[in-house]
Amino acid sequence: MSVNQAVQERYSAAAQEFELALCCPVANYDKALLEPIPDEVLERDYGCGDPSRFVEAGDTVLDLGSGGGKICFIASQIVGAAGKVIGVDRNREMLELAERARPQVAEKTGFNNVEFRIGNIQDLGLNLNLMETWLADHEIKQREDLLALEAEQKRLRKEQPLIEDNSIDIVLSNCVLNLVGEEDRHQLFKELFRVVKRGGRVAISDIVCDEDVPQHLKDNDELWSGCISGAFREDKFLEVFADADFYGVELV
Ligand SMILES: C[S@@+](CC[C@H](N)C(=O)[O-])C[C@H]1O[C@@H](n2cnc3c(N)ncnc32)[C@H](O)[C@@H]1O
Known part of the structure; x- marks a missing residue:
């Protein structure tokens, strides 16, 4: 099985039934922003941080690997009526979960500003x-x-194109980039640079490690699709952004 197939199968199942082993969400979300989001989305939080805190009112936001849509629904309330949020995921079951929740969230918040699109994040065109x-x-x-x-x-x-050039104020991603195959990563960062507006921002929450992951762990589908063995080397993460022409990159 390829890495892509393993990831696809794992998240199709995880969209339908909560999988504990995939889960390491943070707990410091603003509770008021979670209130309008249905439980079935909140329960399927497969993130590892909260990049939404870098979003500002009026932003056009792109969330890479949006899953059940939690970060998109939080961002929707921050950007408000003048902003817009696009979630991209390639997993139909995840998109169905997010789509089911979309009208419910819009009704509670009054913001009908979220859209989910099917696509590969390394090929946003x-x-x-x-x-x-x-x-x-x-x-x-x-x-x-x-x-x-x-x-x-x-x-x-x-x-x-799925996402236009130079159209996004802030790109977010919560625990997804590590799932992209190593051969596709150069293209992934080029795509981020293509879609973000000049002067725009990128906020990534992801899994990093402090030494090279041994090949036998990278070859383990369970560990790769579980967001473990595709971890980026922390000390090289900044270089990956710099290679794609980003500047002002910080680890926080
Ligand atoms: C660990 S989950 C995180 C989901 C969501 N960001 C969250 O915080 O709950 C990874 C998500 O990324 C999606 N994904 C993985 N690789 C992808 C790719 N290359 N293109 C698009 N989506 C991808 C999966 O389908 C899954 O929904």
């Missing part, structure tokens, strides 16, 4: 719904079909 619609009409059987698929992906990224 590709709108997977539009890709799927195209695939329904185009069978991939031979080399030429693959070329047509590549051309369509390129067209979609350029003409109808």
